[in-house]
Amino acid sequence: MTAAVQAAGTTQNTVLVKTITTGTIAGLVGGSVFGVQMVAGNMLPMVAQMVGSTSVVVGFIVHMLISAVIGGTFALLAARLPGVAAVQTGAGLLYGVVWWILGALIIMPLALGMNDMVLQVGDMQWLSLVGHGFFGVVLGVTYLVLRRLDL
DSSP: OOHHHHHHHHHHHHHHHHHHHHHHHHHHHHHHHHHHHHHHTTOHHHHHGGGTOOOHHHHHHHHHHHHHHHHHHHHHHHTTSOOOHHHHHHHHHHHHHHHIIIIIIIIHHHHTTOGGGTTOOOHHHHHHHHHHHHHHHHHHHHHHHHHHHTO
C-alpha cells in the first residue's frame, strides 16, 4: 500500500468521524429541546421503562442517548445533501417524523409490551409528533451550523 493510499484512507476516516461527531452533537441539542416537552408532558418515566426504571432522570439519559445516536445517523445522510438551510431543515424535519413513526409508534410500544398500541395514534402520539418535529428541525439547523463552522 502506498503512502498516498494510506493518507486517503486516513482522511476518509477523519471526515467520517467528524461527520458523525457533528451529528451526535446536533442530536444532543435537538434532544435537549425535545426533552423540555417530554418533562412537561411527563413522558420520561415511560422512556425509562424501556430499561426497567420509572425514574425521570433515567428516562432523560435514555432519551439523550437515543438522540445522540439518531443525530449521528442523520449526519451520515445529511452530509450528502446541499448545505442549504431549507434543505437541511426539511431533511431534519422529515427525519424527526420518520423517527416518530419508528420510535413512538413501533419500537416504544413493542419494547413496553404494548403490542396493541403499535401504529395507534391518539393525543399522546400527536404530542410526540410535535416533539419529534421540533427535534428534527433543531437537529437539521444545528447540524448545518456546526457543518458551516467546520469544528
